[in-house]
Amino acid sequence: MARTYWGAGLALLVLAGCAETQRAADTTVAAAKAQVNPTLSTSDAAFMTTATRGGLAEVEMARLAERNSRSPAVKRFAQTMMRDHGRANQEMLALAQQKQITPPSTMGAEHQATYDSLAQLRGAAFDRAYARAMVQDHEEDLRAFQTEAQEGTDPDVRAFAARHVPVLQEHLRMARQLPQR
Template sequence: MLFNKPNQINMKNLQYYLFIAGSCLLTAFTTLDKTAVPFQDEDRTFVKAAAEGGLLEVKLGELAMKNGSSKAVKDYGKMMINDHSKVNKELMSLARKKQMEVPTTLSPEKQQKYDSLAAVKDNTFDMVYMNMMILSHEQTIGIFQNESSAGTDADLKKWAESKVPALKHHLEMAESLFQTANKK
């Protein structure tokens, strides 16, 4: 019996009902947490890093087309503009569906990289640019592989994994062009 006397609650029953109520709330909050946050900080970090990296690749590609001394480096720059512009649009679309914010400008760190390459005006531009492309693509491949294996959002994981082969191809081309530029 819940009440021993009118307006009195049996302590044993009260503890039982409080336990049940607490368990229900805990279950509700746990379920709510899983459904209200479909992606984690790792996914947000990936989107931000991928967007900033893609923006930088496009801007550096534009510099390469303008300041590169060899046709191969200028062509590589054009490829970076085309490929990374396409990937950037895909990422923006995917992030928009996930209601995630995507940076549209370079971070101070990325802007500093751009500025340092923009300052190179002599015949070392090709070598400096290709070295930047090697380092950038090595880092980007790591970021994309990490998302594809450790991300929490299935769509982002699949998308990141699908971009790794092209990024590896960009890296191989950059390494080859760096060797050529370094021989000059």
């Protein structure tokens, strides 16, 4: 029995590593394909692609939370996600147009998998899973936005990231207060 447990754990670690590698490759390829503006760095274009996918996912998962949640706190959080990420998505679309790149129109495979998993849950089980997903997602988003704000090469993209760091910090604080057990 122990052998099976450790084998399954190892398999999950390997799959997680493969998923992370594939996600990075997918983002870079999407950014390169989307990029028309030769003056925009690949890393800035990749950030824009990742941020757009994340923003789309936040809005869709928040809509799901409005339907599947039992918690008033989770529903309020979801409304905040729709409002704030909806605004950021509009701002990102304008920035993409200005920078002459084609933003993605879907949330991407990783976010879709999370969405699909959450869509199967209702009530308290949904609330816990959604809260955990939002903490993890906002931790990742915050790191990416902070990195872009500090290291981005395009001043407009860097400024977009810097403007949204405080919002993401607040979202992370709020997500950590949601029921996770």
